Amino acid sequence: MDLSQLRAFVAIVDCGGIGRAAVRLNASQPALSRQLQSLEASLGVRLFDRERRRMLLTAAGEGLLSRARSILLEADALKEAARGFETGDSGLIRLGATPPMIEAPLAPFLGRWRREHPRIAVHLVENGGSTLADMLDAGQVHLAYVPADDDRFECRLLYPVHVVAAVAAADGLARAPMLELADIAGRPLLALRPGFGSRDWFDVACRSAGLRPTIALESASHSAVLALAASGYGIGILPSAVVPPRNVCLIPLVHHGAAVGRWTMLAWSRGRFLASYARAFVNAFATYAQSRYPGRGLVERAPPIAPPRDRTRSANAEAAAGRRHGRGASPHHPERGSVERRTRGHGRPLR
Numbered sequence: 001m002d003l004s005q006l007r008a009f010v011a012i013v014d015c016g017g018i019g020r021a022a023v024r025l026n027a028s029q030p031a032l033s034r035q036l037q038s039l040e041a042s043l044g045v046r047l048f049d050r051e052r053r054r055m056l057l058t059a060a061g062e063g064l065l066s067r068a069r070s071i072l073l074e075a076d077a078l079k080e081a082a083r084g085f086e087t088g089d090s091g092l093i094r095l096g097a098t099p100p101m102i103e104a105p106l107a108p109f110l111g112r113w114r115r116e117h118p119r120i121a122v123h124l125v126e127n128g129g130s131t132l133a134d135m136l137d138a139g140q141v142h143l144a145y146v147p148a149d150d151d152r153f154e155c156r157l158l159y160p161v162h163v164v165a166a167v168a169a170a171d172g173l174a175r176a177p178m179l180e181l182a183d184i185a186g187r188p189l190l191a192l193r194p195g196f197g198s199r200d201w202f203d204v205a206c207r208s209a210g211l212r213p214t215i216a217l218e219s220a221s222h223s224a225v226l227a228l229a230a231s232g233y234g235i236g237i238l239p240s241a242v243v244p245p246r247n248v249c250l251i252p253l254v255h256h257g258a259a260v261g262r263w264t265m266l267a268w269s270r271g272r273f274l275a276s277y278a279r280a281f282v283n284a285f286a287t288y289a290q291s292r293y294p295g296r297g298l299v300e301r302a303p304p305i306a307p308p309r310d311r312t313r314s315a316n317a318e319a320a321a322g323r324r325h326g327r328g329a330s331p332h333h334p335e336r337g338s339v340e341r342r343t344r345g346h347g348r349p350l351r
Helices: 003-015 018-025 029-043 059-086 099-116 129-138 197-209 222-230 276-292 296-301 315-320
Strands: 048-051 054-057 091-097 120-126 143-147 153-168 188-192 214-219 235-239 248-255 261-269
Touching: 003 018, 003 029, 003 059, 018 029, 054 059, 059 091, 059 129, 091 099, 091 129, 091 276, 099 120, 099 276, 120 276, 129 143, 129 153, 129 197, 129 261, 143 276, 153 197, 153 222, 153 276, 153 296, 188 197, 188 222, 197 235, 197 248, 197 261, 214 222, 222 235, 222 248, 235 248, 248 296, 261 276
Parallel strands: 091 120, 091 143, 188 214, 188 235
Antiparallel strands: 048 054, 143 261, 153 235, 153 248, 153 261
16 A cells, blocks of 8 residues: 555545546546555455446445545645755645635735745635534644634634624614524524534524524525625524625624624644644734734624633644643633533534
8 A cells, every 4th residue: 555546545536536536646547446456455445336437435435535634644744844844935734714714814814925935835725614624633634714612623713703694784673783683583594504603503592592593595605695685685694704795784693692603713633743834824824813804893892702711722832732731811801601602512613
């Protein structure tokens, strides 16, 4: 078994077949087939079921896929570490981010980062937070934007994200500084699909309040929810990090006066090598984002969300982990418990 066989296995899964995988890896289909057969022989298991022109992962293939990804990422990290020791000024960062985070504050930051560090490439992987957390845990990305309550990861704390109601400016509710969940329970709601963090936090809060909201739309697109909310079709349920059009107002949702939402973090896996340039990226982005994150004005007027305690560390602290354990100062002081703190363990990560 060698790395090229593992790369062939992962590429076939990601591309949906040998043909497209061969194009990605710049190899012939027969060569890729031979690598897969050699890997199956070496492991002693069949990784795919062949059905006509389709290739379906077996149970063994499903179970070994995440380990294969981790091995490849560790191998890449080893190469990057060696290159970093030699030059210290080049490398690759695979960063998982949600669409609102990419729009702001990541997009303007990346332009400046590239000008200052032209030989350090940042490859973006766009997805929802729950998926990103799993990808980070599986070793598919080096860094990921996820909720700051996952003990699997080291992190740098970023900013709080509230669940908000997206209301058409002409709607009477648009003038409210905050909205209780009960205020919108009888209205048609436009939500992201289950698995998106803001939707999951909203569902947890509604269960806590004993409410059964009317969901008129479940979408994978933040923009679609905003467009329909602007038309008056319903009230959108979104994270405060979205940037609304002028004819939509974002209003914090609360339950008995307590905020619905969580803090976020830029995270990396415990025990995996993180290059010095990646640590520099983490610290630079965290400093930038904490003062420029989207929805900052809304968050500042909403009830505070208590930040995680004793869970976050500066990226610079990694080198000192064996000598001491530091506690970062919180940018906000907890004044009132959030719904997420009361229902810990039932929410899912941010999307």
